Amino acid sequence: MDKLLHEMVDWALSFLLSLVPPALGAIVSLFYEPGLTWSGRAARLWVGVTISYFVGRALGAVADLHPYVLQAIAFLLGLVAYRAAPAFAAGVVKAVGEAPAMLRDRLIGFLPTKKDPK
Known part of the structure; x- marks a missing residue:
């Protein structure tokens, strides 16, 4: 039971840490959008994180890139994701x-x- 709990905690921690670069990119992009409501900010943050997370994971599965490069790509995707899908x-x-x-x-x-x- 302890092993299963340990594996679940490791999985949850790695998932949350993988969301940090996309979230930071999406948060930085919100500074350049004046006049947004709180619901608009939350929606754009969600769009940026979601798109950059899945596209970054797909790119990592297709291309053998260094994890640091994948995090940088996820950050950039989070930065421009909502602009790419208006x-x-x-x-x-x-x-x-x-x-x-x-x-x-x-x-x-x-x-x-x-x-x-x-």
């Missing part, structure tokens, strides 16, 4: 902005209503 970023920002109202409407739909007597 429609995707706009859709995510819209979905994040509309999610609270949509969730509220769905929850209200589950509440019982009074029946009108005829």
